[in-house]
Amino acid sequence: MTKPSKPNPPHQPTKPNQKVVAVLGTGKIGEALLSGMIRSGRAPADLLVTARRQERADELRTRYGVEPLTNAEAAKRADILILACKPQDMASLLAELAPHVSTDTLVISAAAGITTAFIEEHLAAATPVIRVMPNTPVLVDEGMSVISAGSHATAADLAHAEDVFGAVGKTLRVPETQQDACTALSGSGPAYFYFLVEAMTDAGILLGLPRDKAHDLIVQAAIGAAVMLRDSGEHPVKLRENVTSPAGTTINAIRELENHGVRAALIAALEAARDRSRELATGNNT
Numbered sequence: 001m002t003k004p005s006k007p008n009p010p011h012q013p014t015k016p017n018q019k020v021v022a023v024l025g026t027g028k029i030g031e032a033l034l035s036g037m038i039r040s041g042r043a044p045a046d047l048l049v050t051a052r053r054q055e056r057a058d059e060l061r062t063r064y065g066v067e068p069l070t071n072a073e074a075a076k077r078a079d080i081l082i083l084a085c086k087p088q089d090m091a092s093l094l095a096e097l098a099p100h101v102s103t104d105t106l107v108i109s110a111a112a113g114i115t116t117a118f119i120e121e122h123l124a125a126a127t128p129v130i131r132v133m134p135n136t137p138v139l140v141d142e143g144m145s146v147i148s149a150g151s152h153a154t155a156a157d158l159a160h161a162e163d164v165f166g167a168v169g170k171t172l173r174v175p176e177t178q179q180d181a182c183t184a185l186s187g188s189g190p191a192y193f194y195f196l197v198e199a200m201t202d203a204g205i206l207l208g209l210p211r212d213k214a215h216d217l218i219v220q221a222a223i224g225a226a227v228m229l230r231d232s233g234e235h236p237v238k239l240r241e242n243v244t245s246p247a248g249t250t251i252n253a254i255r256e257l258e259n260h261g262v263r264a265a266l267i268a269a270l271e272a273a274r275d276r277s278r279e280l281a282t283g284n285n286t
């Protein structure tokens with residue numbers, strides 16, 4: 001495509017050198033990122049959002065004090081566009097954006113599977129594109145955002161992406177060939193832990209505990225285990241061995257987990273998530 005020029009003067013940020021960021025497709029992850037950017041000190045006036053339904057636009061205006069725009073307006077005004085629609089909506093969003101995105105604009109996609117090459121094909125030649133896989137703990141500033149540069153993204157573009165996503169958790173640069181695997185581990189990862197907590201809470205009910213107590217016990221065990229995994233410097237095998245007393249209770253539970261193939265199930269589950277990310281690469285997979 002030929003390079004469109006920026007028809008409108010760019011939006012003036014409230015802080016010098018502050019990039020104006022637009023979130024296009026403000027659903028679950030888009031809203032989580034928006035709230036995180038506001039918490040990290042970006043002024044709502046430097047944040048643009050788009051929504052395709054009036055009801056959603058009204059919600060965002062009320063909750064965050066942002067003024068929802070059309071995708072075209074956001075593309076004209078922002079320095080950084082974060083595309084947070086579903087992979088299946090990406091081709092139509094890019095078609096809408098293409099006439100308005102200048103090559104000065106950094107385009108960041110958070111969509112599972114969608115490659116930087118796919119986005120580059122839909123925009124003007126040399127548009128810098130970055131692929132990021134965040135996860136929902138960005139809502140509590142404990143996110144993990146895995147970042148890969150497209151063919152025209154510079155070191156400065158990567159630094160801008162790390163600035164935005166680093167405000168709401170950790171960031172990690174990987175080659176784009178690893179993004180589908182990272183999506184399976186990290187993007188989807190929180191869901192597996194919620195699933196385990198849900199299942200273990202049910203076990204507490206079976207063992208006769210009230211649901212709220214069972215929930216609190218399992219959540220605190222999860223928090224304690226997570227902090228030890230992060231801070232102790234010990235391998236997970238060692239941490240598990242420390243819990244597993246000879247002829248005690250834990251080994252009986254571990255034997256059942258192995259008998260039921262839980263380890264193999266987790267490996268197969270993450271492989272299936274990786275495969276689905278690959279299938280979504282063109283965005284036309286329902």
Ligand SMILES: NC(=O)C1=CN([C@@H]2O[C@H](COP(=O)(O)OP(=O)(O)OC[C@H]3O[C@@H](n4cnc5c(N)ncnc54)[C@H](OP(=O)(O)O)[C@@H]3O)[C@@H](O)[C@H]2O)C=CC1
Pocket residue numbers: 024025026027028029030050051052053056071084085086087089092093110111112133134135136187188
């Ligand atoms: N949820 C998660 O944990 C993570 C999701 N992602 C990725 O983020 C993306 C969004 O996922 P998620 O937030 O769960 O999905 P949601 O359905 O909650 O959000 C998608 C949003 O995009 C909006 N949208 C779609 N097309 C347009 C358009 N043309 N213009 C403006 N807005 C549009 C939708 O509007 P409407 O409400 O009208 O449908 C919706 O609000 C996906 O690509 C997913 O792969 C990445 C990491 C983690």
Ligand SMILES: O=C(O)[C@@H]1CCC=N1
Pocket residue numbers: 112183187188
């Ligand atoms: O389930 C999904 O497709 C998205 C991508 C990673 C987490 N949620």
